[in-house]
Amino acid sequence: MLSKKQARAFFLGGTVVTFLIFIGLTVFSLGEAQDQSHSENITEAVVRGKKLWDSNNCMGCHTIMGEGGYYAPELTKVIDRLNIRYDGAGKEVIKSILKSPTPWEPHGRKMVAYNMSEEEASDIVAFFDWIDDIDLNGFETVISPLAKDKTNN
Amino acid sequence: MKYKSQKVAYWFFALSMLLLSLQLIYGLIMGFAHAGMDGLHEFIPFNTAKAVHTNLLVVWLLSGFMGAAYYIIPEEAQHELVSVKLAYVQLISLALVGVAAIVGYHFNYWEGRKFLEIPRPLDYLVVVNVLLFMGLILMTLFKGKRKTTTALVLTMGLLFAALLYLPGMIHFDSQVLDSFFRWWVVHLWVEGVWELIMGGILSFLLIKLTGVDREVIEKWLYVIVGLTFLSGILGTGHHYYYIGVNKIWLIVGGIFSALEPLAFLAMALFAVNMYRKGEKKHPNKTALLWTIGSAIVSFVGAGLLGFAHTLPQTNLYTHGTIVTAMHGHLAFWGAYAMIVFAIISYALPNMTGRKFYDTSRGRMAFWISNIGMIGMTVAFGVAGVAQVYMERKMKMDFMTVQKDLEVHFWVLIIMATMFIVGITLYIIEFFKHGQPNDEALEINEFIENQ
Numbered sequence A: 001m002l003s004k005k006q007a008r009a010f011f012l013g014g015t016v017v018t019f020l021i022f023i024g025l026t027v028f029s030l031g032e033a034q035d036q037s038h039s040e041n042i043t044e045a046v047v048r049g050k051k052l053w054d055s056n057n058c059m060g061c062h063t064i065m066g067e068g069g070y071y072a073p074e075l076t077k078v079i080d081r082l083n084i085r086y087d088g089a090g091k092e093v094i095k096s097i098l099k100s101p102t103p104w105e106p107h108g109r110k111m112v113a114y115n116m117s118e119e120e121a122s123d124i125v126a127f128f129d130w131i132d133d134i135d136l137n138g139f140e141t142v143i144s145p146l147a148k149d150k151t152n153n
Numbered sequence B: 001m002k003y004k005s006q007k008v009a010y011w012f013f014a015l016s017m018l019l020l021s022l023q024l025i026y027g028l029i030m031g032f033a034h035a036g037m038d039g040l041h042e043f044i045p046f047n048t049a050k051a052v053h054t055n056l057l058v059v060w061l062l063s064g065f066m067g068a069a070y071y072i073i074p075e076e077a078q079h080e081l082v083s084v085k086l087a088y089v090q091l092i093s094l095a096l097v098g099v100a101a102i103v104g105y106h107f108n109y110w111e112g113r114k115f116l117e118i119p120r121p122l123d124y125l126v127v128v129n130v131l132l133f134m135g136l137i138l139m140t141l142f143k144g145k146r147k148t149t150t151a152l153v154l155t156m157g158l159l160f161a162a163l164l165y166l167p168g169m170i171h172f173d174s175q176v177l178d179s180f181f182r183w184w185v186v187h188l189w190v191e192g193v194w195e196l197i198m199g200g201i202l203s204f205l206l207i208k209l210t211g212v213d214r215e216v217i218e219k220w221l222y223v224i225v226g227l228t229f230l231s232g233i234l235g236t237g238h239h240y241y242y243i244g245v246n247k248i249w250l251i252v253g254g255i256f257s258a259l260e261p262l263a264f265l266a267m268a269l270f271a272v273n274m275y276r277k278g279e280k281k282h283p284n285k286t287a288l289l290w291t292i293g294s295a296i297v298s299f300v301g302a303g304l305l306g307f308a309h310t311l312p313q314t315n316l317y318t319h320g321t322i323v324t325a326m327h328g329h330l331a332f333w334g335a336y337a338m339i340v341f342a343i344i345s346y347a348l349p350n351m352t353g354r355k356f357y358d359t360s361r362g363r364m365a366f367w368i369s370n371i372g373m374i375g376m377t378v379a380f381g382v383a384g385v386a387q388v389y390m391e392r393k394m395k396m397d398f399m400t401v402q403k404d405l406e407v408h409f410w411v412l413i414i415m416a417t418m419f420i421v422g423i424t425l426y427i428i429e430f431f432k433h434g435q436p437n438d439e440a441l442e443i444n445e446f447i448e449n450q
Helices: A004-029 A044-055 A079-085 A091-101 A118-132 A148-152 B002-035 B044-078 B085-104 B118-144 B150-166 B174-208 B214-238 B247-276 B285-308 B312-318 B324-352 B360-393 B398-432 B439-449
Strands: none
Touching: A004 B214, A004 B247, A044 A118, A044 B174, A079 A091, A091 A118, B002 B044, B002 B085, B002 B324, B002 B398, B044 B085, B044 B118, B044 B150, B044 B174, B044 B324, B044 B439, B085 B118, B118 B150, B150 B174, B150 B214, B174 B214, B174 B247, B174 B285, B174 B324, B214 B247, B247 B285, B247 B312, B285 B324, B285 B360, B312 B360, B324 B360, B324 B398, B324 B439, B360 B398
């Protein structure tokens, strides 16, 4: 029968071993050779765009790379999807929504009117543009309604 | 209650009840918005409601855990808390930071990182607050006559939770890295160190309520927390499948997160077996109900429903959908909310001297809130599965699908109303106990000597 000492050894040993493996895998997967995010393309505009994304808590409604609020559309590949719907004017449509002084209301669901400047809206678009090129291990192919890979086929 | 300083726990529990009430209001606002009624959008847009709803959950649970620690540690260490005054300072500062953050969210003052929306200046205050809390707990433990496994596991959970808050404060320009380390906080809290806290509280309650030998209970506590870390640490990988990092996480995350239900299964079996094995029939049936209930519901919510969408092949379609909310609600309810309710139900009669051990209101609070939460979980589940098929399989437009899902949110609102009735009954029972007092110590001693 298992003793308390053995049970403690199982807890401590298991924790240490799995934690070390976790650290090892973290170092491996975040190494430069494994980069799937094209981090070299993170320009100053992308950084400013991310800052705006965070400071306005866009993730509180939208999802990006599948993470967020589930209340408003997934924004990974959003430029491509809007390009299809608006004849290649995806970026302009996004900017006009962000610059609008009145709430955007698709199907009656309201978005906060951010009334952004042209520069701020362009920075957010740059951020989306960078996100669009990240290799998401196949997730990009299932995002509704038409993912880039699907459209290119 | 054996030590006067344990009374401070009451005020942490009271703060928990207050914040929980607010959390429910913001949850309802979100439910109505999903159902197509967002009349409060001008003042409380959805992202504000969501940040408030999730952050209040975290703060009221932390307040509950802290109250639990202030109640359990002196009794386990057999020593008064080293400073009651500082514990009150810590309580007030926790409440102030929480309120400041919640108010700030209404004025676009946040970081906008899911679950970690608290702005950076307030983050530093959280760190100071937690350092004070940990100092008080560790000093009490250090000065105490004994160091039990229950106290050590509980303290280890609280200490690791404090340390794991730090990776969330590192700034990254890359959304991928930001997300990667955000999960170090969120996942390793809720599927790691918080389970240690839950295990510690569960162990304390089972020792008190069942009378089973401490050595037996604490031995199995080690096995359970061992299984938690063995599966949970590498199980973090299930958040890394589709956020732009290496495919190795599909394998590692898939295997280890599939093992995560084992810890919850062990916890449920452990609680039920200890209850059966126990010869002592403690009269506090309400506390027993919440204790055993927590172990069982956490297995269903965190274990089974987590498993339902954790494999990469399934998660490819469910990632970023309402399916996550289905799992999240029952998991947090079973594993953490119910264990806080359990320790409150056990501690309150001991702190106030009013032995409301087995009242009809107490039983109704348990059953109505649980049936309500299970109903909410079903509503989220049906909406989530429908969303996956329409949006991810049939490639329908997001907003078109959302319109079709509105009916499920009306079901959710009805079940949430039932849940709120249950919680209201619990809160009424809480305040009916009155406030803690020193006479309660004498009453407890008198009862024990009989």
